[in-house]
Amino acid sequence: MVFSLISIVGVVVVVVFMALIVTGLKDKTDKGGEGLIKNVYIYLVLFATLMMTIGGSVGVFMAVADIVAPVPYHQTFEEFKHFGNEKSQSDTEINEEAKPSEEELKKQYDAMVLMEKERQADRAKNNLIKSFGWIIIPLPVFIYFQRRLVNKDI
Template structure:
């Protein structure tokens, strides 16, 4: 994951240098200021589009976790063997299978509810990655369209 991010960053930096180099070359011929403004607009469009796409993917993943939360990792047999903890100072008591099953189902339900709550929290955060950069993207996209039509 880190290597992919690093690769994208290197490609973006190379792309920026190539565009700036083209702007400097064109600057001596026909107003490089316009080229640099265009580079800036395209960079803003690219960055905001990537943030919006990333937020959309994260939102989709959060919705998927809400719809189908990750299952509890421990089986009933493992819980039966290790899962009945006693408070300090209590007499060791032997719980029946019915009580153990009830405790296990309660733990599974609690785990599922916690997973859903975390997914809801993640969904709200993901919407931030969509809602914040999207107006900026739309503004610069319209600005670019007006500039090209003139």
């Protein structure tokens, strides 16, 4: 959702910059419109890379939050027990001795909850690595173009 909002804002900014370029070129064809185009390009690259870095930072925060405080497992033991009983009752070949006891069901449920927590932690770690990519990749580009802009203004 954050990235879609960023992309909408990015499209609006690109349209505004294109309008500025067109009006700037009409007004400054004699006075060197290339400088305006280069400046608009630099500002556009700075904006895009800054938005990517901010989006990556939000992703990192969300992934760390998922690692620190994962979402609790949604199925209760009673629901698990009921689901297991329906499954075994529908099987006509299984007799009463083959039904798992309450303790065995509880062990299976605890194992399933533990596996789900581990799966959520692994998913959060994967998202953390991906979000760091959204920071690490555009950040050098941002720094390069920012230094280039500062050197032009001097």
